[in-house]
Amino acid sequence: MVASKKNRFSWVGQFLAFVPGKKSLYQSAIVQVVAVEEGAPIDTIQSYQIKLDKDIREAASHSIEAKDWIKIAGKGKPDKKTGKIEWKASTIKKVSLRKVAKVKEEAKTRSHSVQSKSLSTAKAKPTRILVCQKSSCRKKGSQKVSDAMEKAIANAEASDQVIVKSTGCLKCCKTGxxxxxxxANDKNKKTSKERHRKVTPKAAKKIVASVL
Ligand code: FES
Structure with a gap:
């Protein structure tokens, strides 16, 4: 899993056991995470060992037992040598089963909305810019217009949003x-398409900018 340097997390799950360390019998907690309330998605099939902040160890040892449902939150940091994320909790507390179910439901809804968003992004069609490359327009520099547009699109890293296409005569030869x-996704092409005449390379860049 890739995580930012100070990756915040808030998970709910079942507490399994404390793991002793050099300085404390309750240095870490093993938790079977079942849902993510905040932070990047994780694999909720496996259990995680989460280091407990020293300020919360004592209280946790008195209030939490194996198989309790808990909410645990803190930050993850990649280990400098291995790059593996080390989770450190600043809070751990018991929660009801109802709370666990609620967080699970919210996580499911979030994941559905992310999926449908990426689906709609995948379906989005790019804006198409047609540049006449018939003889009359070519003589007036239509190739330079196309080149300027391609360059502007590349500079804006927008090749998935806009494409330039060469086309035949667009019936405005005198003003080429x-x-x-x-x-993009134009449902009413007749009314919303724009026609530009006497386009220069400079104007071509502006046309690209106007559709981004
Ligand atoms: S040649 Fe370009 S519009 Fe006719």
């Missing part, structure tokens, strides 16, 4: 180079 913009 001619460009037509077809907006």
């Amino acid at each position: 180079p001619t460009v037509v913009v077809l907006p």
Whole structure:
């Protein structure tokens, strides 16, 4: 799992055992995590060993027993040598089964909304910019217009949002180079497409910027 340097987490799960360390009998807790309340998704099938902040060890040892449902929160930090995330809790407390069910339900809803968002992003079509490359427009510099657009798109790292296509005569030969913009996911092409005339490379960059 990739985590940022100070990756915050808040999980609910079942407390399994304390793990002693050099300075305390309650240095870490083994927890079977069942749902993520805050932070990056994790594998909730496995159990995690989470170091307890020294300020909470004593209280935890008195209030929590094996198989209790708990909420545990803190920060994860990658180990400098191994890169493996080390979890350190600043709070640990018992929670009801109802709370566990609620967090599980919320986590499920979040994951569904992320999935449907990525699905809709995947379906999004790019804006298409048609540049006439027939003889009259070519003579007036339509290739330079296309090149300027491609460059502007590359600079903006927007090749998934906008594409430039060469096209045949767009019936505005006297006022070329001619460009037509077809907006992304355009359902009403006749009314929303834009036609640009006498397009220069400078104007081409502005057209790209206007659709990003
Ligand atoms: S040649 Fe470009 S619009 Fe006709």
